Amino acid sequence: MAxxxxxxxGPFEQMVLSAILVLDDHAYxxxxxxxxxxxxxxxxxxxxxxxVTLDRLEDKGLIASRLSDPTPERGGRAKxxxxxxxxxxxxxxxxxxxxxxxxxxVEKAWNPAHQN
Amino acid sequence: MNRQPPAFLERLAARLLPRASREHVLGDLSxxxxxxxxxxxxxxxxxxxxxxxxxxxxxxYAAALAARVAVSLLGIPxxxxxxxxxxxxxPSINSPGWFSLLWLLCLFALLAGKRPLRQTEEQPLERRIxxxxxxxxxxxxxxxxxxxxxxxxxLSGRMSGLAAPTLDGQFSVxxxxxxxxxxxxxxxxxxxxxxxxxxxxxxxx
Numbered sequence: 001m002a003x004x005x006x007x008x009x010g011p012f013e014q015m016v017l018s019a020i021l022v023l024d025d026h027a028y029x030x031x032x033x034x035x036x037x038x039x040x041x042x043x044x045x046x047x048x049x050x051x052v053t054l055d056r057l058e059d060k061g062l063i064a065s066r067l068s069d070p071t072p073e074r075g076g077r078a079k080x081x082x083x084x085x086x087x088x089x090x091x092x093x094x095x096x097x098x099x100x101x102x103x104x105x106v107e108k109a110w111n112p113a114h115q116n
Numbered sequence: 117m118n119r120q121p122p123a124f125l126e127r128l129a130a131r132l133l134p135r136a137s138r139e140h141v142l143g144d145l146s147x148x149x150x151x152x153x154x155x156x157x158x159x160x161x162x163x164x165x166x167x168x169x170x171x172x173x174x175x176x177y178a179a180a181l182a183a184r185v186a187v188s189l190l191g192i193p194x195x196x197x198x199x200x201x202x203x204x205x206x207p208s209i210n211s212p213g214w215f216s217l218l219w220l221l222c223l224f225a226l227l228a229g230k231r232p233l234r235q236t237e238e239q240p241l242e243r244r245i246x247x248x249x250x251x252x253x254x255x256x257x258x259x260x261x262x263x264x265x266x267x268x269x270x271l272s273g274r275m276s277g278l279a280a281p282t283l284d285g286q287f288s289v290x291x292x293x294x295x296x297x298x299x300x301x302x303x304x305x306x307x308x309x310x311x312x313x314x315x316x317x318x319x320x321x
Binding site for chain 2: 028029030046047048049051052055056059067070071073074075077078079080
């Protein structure tokens, strides 16, 4: 955990957490992968790193998972559905706030005329 | 009707995947299925990551078990040395028992300074104490068996009507080595079964 009690998130972790937040109740391996591919465009992302990141985020206590009922379109296999935990939401908010601060600082440096 | 991947490809993927991730990863691969070639590419780009992630998740448990077995085995030369000192059998400062004791103390110091690998709510200090308690009890059991060996030899000698072997005789050494090897094998067996049960617990979690 970083100072202040928030988990420091990498860019890929931020994307996976954002995907889970957007997908809400429909967040599972394939749907998260599709959402992350959209966020990471034009880069392509394979399914493997998504599972690694999901495992890591779960170990950090930022997300939780449960197995859903099996469905015939998946060969009768269950989905592992993910949802954000309170700590995950806090970490994501902190990451967004940090990104905004960074954005403002860079804007100031590039456009000094816009400073107050 | 949905297309399903060939059964033999699914069976192969299922064999390669860890049990904890098998169900949902196979389901995801099945959902993305368009052709056998695509399935092989998908599986090839997914399974190594899933296996690696599962190994990383098990690493703290495996390390704790390895430390437990190492500490237990290191206890044997120390007990041997104590036994030699107690029985006035050539105690020597150069014997392996003292090196073992020194290494054991170093190991404890290393473990004491080690940070937990996983950021969980568990209390790392409590977990470390539990590991040391378990290691101590293992060592104690080994010590009881080892300490009892010469008396068992004398008892078996008396019961069979043969002359009781001396404590420093070749018979004593052979039997002791045999007992130590057996106990080592038992401990490795126990450690691997503990690892399996931990894996099952992780699956259920």
